[in-house]
Amino acid sequence: MLTLQTPATSKPVPSFRLGLTGGIGSGKSTVAQRLAERGAAVIDADQISRSLTAAGGAALPAIAQQFGADLIQADGALNRARMRELVFAQADARQKLEAIVHPLIAEQTQARVRQAISEGCRLIVHDIPLLVESGHWCSQLDAVLVVDCRESTQIERVMARSGLSREAVQAIIAAQASREQRQAAADWLLYNDEAMSLEALHAYTDQIAAWFGL
Template identity: 50%
Template sequence: MYSVALTGGIGSGKSTVAAEFATLGAGVIDTDLLARELTAVGQPLLTQIAAACGADVLLADGSLDRAALRERVFQQPRARARLEAILHPAILELMLARRAALTTPYALLVIPLLFETGQQTVANRVLVVDVAEAVQIERVQQRSGLAPDEIQRIIASQIPRHERCARADDLLENSGAVTALLPQIAQLHAEYLRLAQS
């Protein structure tokens, strides 16, 4: 199936963009949602994550303590490598299975760590949603209440902004209002429909 990989830094607006593509008829698969599904209570990956990163990344009810896990992996590079070795292959496998089941004209694969995981090879095109770093920090603070230094650490762990933009086939600048995005998304959707049918 014709596939577009959607990526961008934290707080760039990937979810907003993906939701609009879904409204227009694209088959959207969000790997962040797949990760949550795979790490829900009772899932086998949860046991592997606790074994690799420490049992204290689980809450009393057996669910994943995402804040504790985030803190652990940013302080301990080895823990992060172990976590990624568990999560990324499982997410990729589930994403490909979900894509195979789609009946939409094309798939939009939302992959925040697209280049970091080398998954750009699963898509025909790459769409990058881009904003300035100051906008990223402001949006993430408003959304999740993380401290600016914690957000900076997350940004630093991702591929540099200029490199991500340079590797894009299509670029959406998202510093303004959502209304400014809609015509750009509609134009890209029309182009992806054309490419999917050719």
């Protein structure tokens, strides 16, 4: 089911910036992929973050200086497992890491936005898993699309695809914004629960793309 509230503008504007978010297992990535297939420029915040901490990534020198060179693996990439342990063990480690990574993500995001605008792209989709949690995106977006489903559906989907335990998935969900918080932030709400087929999800996503002439 697709619910359309009144977006920030009643008609598509050149290079409309749409925030896309949803809890783990909601189907957000499937929606992003479909929008990309229809011609949207999809900017994936997680993908940018991963590239910054891959071998040769721009964030690595500052991370090594802040946390120690032992956080960098032999292949030159960030040791993600050790960083996760550090973030859990030290209360301020997450803030220090975000202070390094977030400005670089913003810099690369803006570069990709400028490129999409120069290419005349009608729809720029910002794929941001923690859009609601971040609190600073609203001023940069024209509207927000939330992909939503019940928590029980999230758990079953993530367990099936990742092999994580129910408790592990529940912990991830608990660390994210609640469904109610995401729904409150939504201009458009796409309800993608277990009864929704992939074909139906694509059809609803195509309705959104069509609104932009894609």
